Amino acid sequence: MHETPDPVDGFQDSVGQGQVPDGAILDALRGVVDPELGLDIVDLGMVRGYHVTDSGKVDIEVALTVVGCPLRSQIETDTKSALLSIPQVTEVDIQVGYMSQDERSALMDRVRLRTSQSPPATQIGDRTRVIAVASGKGGVGKSSVTVNLAVALARGGLTVGLLDADIWGFSVPRMMGVDGELRGNPDRKIVPIERSVGTGMVKIISMGFLASEDSAIMWRGLMLAKALDQFLKDVAWGDLDYLLIDMPPGTGDVQMGLAKMLPRTEVIIVTTPPVAAQKVASRAASMARKNYLRLAGVIENMTAFVCDHGETYPLFGSGGGVRLSQELGVPLIGAIPIDGSVARSGDLGTPVALDPKNPIALVFDQIAARITTEISPMREMSGCSARMIDRVEQALEHAKP
Numbered sequence: 359m360h361e362t363p364d365p366v367d368g369f370q371d372s373v374g375q376g377q378v379p380d381g382a383i384l385d386a387l388r389g390v391v392d393p394e395l396g397l398d399i400v401d402l403g404m405v406r407g408y409h410v411t412d413s414g415k416v417d418i419e420v421a422l423t424v425v426g427c428p429l430r431s432q433i434e435t436d437t438k439s440a441l442l443s444i445p446q447v448t449e450v451d452i453q454v455g456y457m458s459q460d461e462r463s464a465l466m467d468r469v470r471l472r473t474s475q476s477p478p479a480t481q482i483g484d485r486t487r488v489i490a491v492a493s494g495k496g497g498v499g500k501s502s503v504t505v506n507l508a509v510a511l512a513r514g515g516l517t518v519g520l521l522d523a524d525i526w527g528f529s530v531p532r533m534m535g536v537d538g539e540l541r542g543n544p545d546r547k548i549v550p551i552e553r554s555v556g557t558g559m560v561k562i563i564s565m566g567f568l569a570s571e572d573s574a575i576m577w578r579g580l581m582l583a584k585a586l587d588q589f590l591k592d593v594a595w596g597d598l599d600y601l602l603i604d605m606p607p608g609t610g611d612v613q614m615g616l617a618k619m620l621p622r623t624e625v626i627i628v629t630t631p632p633v634a635a636q637k638v639a640s641r642a643a644s645m646a647r648k649n650y651l652r653l654a655g656v657i658e659n660m661t662a663f664v665c666d667h668g669e670t671y672p673l674f675g676s677g678g679g680v681r682l683s684q685e686l687g688v689p690l691i692g693a694i695p696i697d698g699s700v701a702r703s704g705d706l707g708t709p710v711a712l713d714p715k716n717p718i719a720l721v722f723d724q725i726a727a728r729i730t731t732e733i734s735p736m737r738e739m740s741g742c743s744a745r746m747i748d749r750v751e752q753a754l755e756h757a758k759p
């Protein structure tokens with residue numbers, strides 16, 4: 359195998375005099391992973407060059423492996439979002455090109471080299487979309503939203519991982535109505551607790567399965583630093599469509615850990631209607647951006663109360679979600695009314711999204727549908743596999759007389 363040049367050396371242009379910090383562009387682009395090849399587009403040599411203007415506009419050329427690659431729109435969207443998550447970047451213009459045969463061979467060499475050198479750092483497969491649900495302050499409904507979203511996605515037939523990253527204040531086991539102790543499999547990996555939902559499945563990991571709610575506090579210093587690490591590395595998650603992460607309030611450390619271990623994590627910010635809450639939530643968003651995590655959108659929770667007669671009462675004011683999404687330049691994915699059934703069902707361990715007749719379940723279904731089709735669509739694995747091309751080429755090579 360011949361040595362391939364470091365793709366970064368090949369950049370024709372680099373950061374101009376703009377405000378964008380050194381290295382920020384490449385750091386952000388490393389969050390864009392080609393789901394088929396399992397490496398980021400920088401390592402794959404797919405970034406041919408970029409230029410940043412003083413006004414913060416990034417012109418970038420991305421080379422795809424083959425013409426007509428069905429992953430094109432996904433890679434374009436992900437590249438754009440990753441770059442826009444740098445606060446100083448105002449606009450992104452992507453030129454899409456295609457690799458020459460030589461470039462493709464170099465890419466395949468790199469893929470083989472990386473695969474032989476570094477085993478995957480986590481048990482989360484490359485095609486799994488990872489979504490962290492965060493907020494600026496506690497009690498806005500992160501856990502309720504994460505749990506019900508996981509259920510809504512699973513009801514649609516998907517396999518969803520649900521990671522309760524709230525190590526001290528875990529609430530997912532209670533809300534999901536699951537109990538039990540985590541066990542290991544013969545490969546010495548922890549097996550998540552499973553709950554079937556419709557034709558889908560939710561696989562859950564929480565400190566709640568390791569410690570009783572009362573004794574969790576004792577685990578603090580001992581576990582906190584290592585817990586997220588272990589939950590990503592030592593859990594046999596299997597093939598997940600989505601991994602949802604219920605973030606603790608005050609998310610600094612956990613976000614940083616996620617950015618390091620799973621830089622492709624996307625963040626959904628939950629906020630409540632008052633405009634004051636919007637300010638707090640935007641702090642969580644800027645934390646995500648500081649870690650170059652992509653902001654996928656905003657969900658407003660505890661929106662107006664709708665009474666039995668259909669009358670709407672904006673109990674906590676209104677407009678926070680819309681304003682926050684405008685401020686951040688990301689979509690408002692949905693708004694969940696305040697409704698006693700959310701709290702009751704959470705306490706009973708039967709998430710409201712399980713009951714298709716409940717109007718709140720419909721809201722979660724709509725949010726789930728928007729996520730799977732538009733916000734963070736599932737990864738197509740059938741597409742322009744450079745690996746497939748490589749195998750065909752190898753086969754032809756072998757077939758030569």
Ligand SMILES: Nc1ncnc2c1ncn2[C@@H]1O[C@H](COP(=O)(O)OP(=O)(O)OP(=O)(O)O)[C@@H](O)[C@H]1O
Nearest residue numbers: 496497498499500501502607660695696697700701
């Ligand atoms: N849309 C809603 N309507 C009514 N009650 C709700 C709604 N969303 C959440 N709640 C209730 O509000 C409380 C806080 O919700 P939850 O625990 O999901 O918030 P959180 O942001 O995860 O909190 P923490 O920061 O403590 O982890 C819970 O009692 C929950 O049942």
Ligand SMILES: [Mg+2]
Nearest residue numbers: 500501524529
């Ligand atoms: Mg919570």
